[in-house]
Amino acid sequence: MRPTFVLRGVRVLDPLSGRDDERRDVWFEDGRLLAIDARIDKGGVAVIDLDASGGRHGAVLSPGFIDLHAHLREPGDPDAETVSSGARAAAAGGFTQVVAMANTDPPIDAPERVAEACAHAGGAAVRVLxxxxxxxxxxxxxxxxxxxxxxxxxxxxxxxxRNAATPRLLVDALRTAGASARAVLVHPEDEEAIAQINNAHGSVVRCAQRPPGTESRAVDLAIRALAHAGAGRLHLQHLSTAESVETLRRARDGGLAVTAEVTPHHLGMWQPVAQPPEPAALLKVNPPLRTEHDRNAMVHALREGVIDAVATDHAPHRRVEKGADYDSAAPGMIGLETALAACITIGGMGGNWLPALVERLTAGPYRALGAGSGVFEPRLHTGEPATCVVFDPDAEWVVGAEPSASRSSNTPLLGERLRGKVLLTLVDGRIAYHDASRLQLAAETAAHA
Ligand SMILES: [Zn+2]
Structure with missing residues (x-):
């Protein structure tokens, strides 16, 4: 459906345009964003007044969010997630572009598989990169x-x-990908050190002991590889330690082309938690939740922009994978539908930090991937089919109270009351997600048709 309506009294945040305007009216016609102005009155067009109902800060309109990091589990584990269900979860979280990781079964490790995956994602609710x-x-x-x-x-x-590639292989990858304007995304954990610490012989993916040094060392190695490559762009995934941030800061000060992301859970949770969820393995994630000191360093780095982007690391798992004892449980938690609210409620990015948060969910990830990589520019273009999100930063909701779009429910936030709710997500002018209980879109537009 391509809706026609006027949104009344929203805050328009468009970081790439440097725009932060309170109390604007926004006119959509057949899914096109036609105008943004102080007051728009169009006879016969339904008006959705968010000024009156939006609470203290009011609702926000921004370009659609970009998630740099999602596991959509297809091919290989469609009971945990599919591209279709993952894309709907993304839309419910305000994401209009989501970057799908390659560690599926089989992995996306050849041109034919990339082509197949891209074709398969063509009908999804959001753009799957x-x-x-x-x-x-x-x-x-x-x-x-x-x-x-x-x-x-x-x-x-x-x-x-995984992070099994040698520094030499990473140098080759950085140069080759860089020549085609693509970034190399690195999961910085030292697999060798983790194997030794856990006395593991096979895969280290489920090993529980992953001290901070195993990350810091991998961050350092990846940055050295970038310096040695003399070309290309490096993006560090899900940083979790204060030391990683300092290494990143030095590399950027030195002019290296390195960007980084942090997850909502590393912004908002730390060990030990007051009340561990049941089962406790819902908190198991790679890299693990760290200390409050590390968590504060993550929030600070995201606020000042040393970390460029919030990325979910959405990692759906079937119940049986998380019900096992902690040591043998699969790592990861889902995050697409709760990302915005987790950042606002427990991640230190609410209130006056909202414009920074929107930047780290739009322009930041866009920078990390780079123009020319295939990512769409997250900007509000008038006259074009809209790709945007409307959210209420103050609206409260309980995680799991309504059915989620994801096929999995492995999040320690289940049952938590969070602030920050996506009301509407448009992709290319079509409704990808709509919270009908908070935004009477279909009924109002129909009544005025
Ligand atoms: Zn990872």
Whole structure:
């Protein structure tokens, strides 16, 4: 459906345009954003007044969010998530573009698989941007056909979930991807050190002991590889330690092309938590939740922009994968539908930090991927089909009270009351998500038709 209506009294936040205007009226016609003005009166067009009902700060209109980091589990585990269900969860969270990781089963590690994945995602509720693996089978031993994967549609290169590639392989990947204007996304955890600490012989993905040094060392190695490559762009995924932030800061001060993301859970949760969820493995995530000192460092780095983007690391798992004891449970939690609210409520990004948060959900991730990578510019263009989100930063809701779009429910936030609710998500002028209980869109537009 391509709706026609006037939104009354919203705050318009458009970071790339430098725009932060209170109390604007916004006119949509057949899904096109026609005008933003102090007052718009169009006879016969339904008016949705968010000024009166929006609470203290009022509702916000911004370009659609971009999630740099999601696991959509297809192919391989459609009971946990599919591209379709993951895309609907993204839309419910205000995301209009979502970057799908390559560690599916089989992994997306060849041009044919990239092409298949892109074709499969074509009908999804939001734009799904596909990552290609850096190494065959994510094993770290042999580079994929990076040029071929990019030609087939890959938006970036990453072995996320694993970090087995040697620095030399990473240098090659950075140069090759960089020549095609693509970033390499690195999951910075030192697999060798984790194997030793846990006395593990096979995969280290489920190992529970992952002290801060295993991340800091991997961050340092990746940044050295970038310096050595002398080309390309590096993006560090889900940073979690204060030391990582300092290493990142030095690299950026030194002029290196490195960006970074933080997850809502590393912004909002730390160990030990007051009341662990049941089962406790709902808190198990790679990298793990750290100390309050680390968490504060993450919030500070995101506020000042040393960390460029909030990324969910949405990691759906079937119940049985999380019901096991902590040590053998799968790592990760879902996050697409709760990202905005978690950042506002427990992640230190509410109130006066809202414009910064919107920047880190739109322009920041856009910068990390880079113009020309295939990501769409997150900007409110008048006259064009709208790709945007309307949210109420003050509206409260309880996680899980209404059915979620995701096929999985592995989040420690289940049952929590959060602030910040997405009301409407438009993609190319079509309604991708609509909270009908808070925004009477269909009824009002129909009544005025
Ligand atoms: Zn990861």
């Amino acid at each position: 596909q990552v290609a693996a850096l190494s065959r089978g994510l094993s770290g031993s042999e580079l994929t056909d990076i040029r071929g994967c990019i030609a087939a549609g890959a938006v970036a290169i990453s072995d996320d979930g």
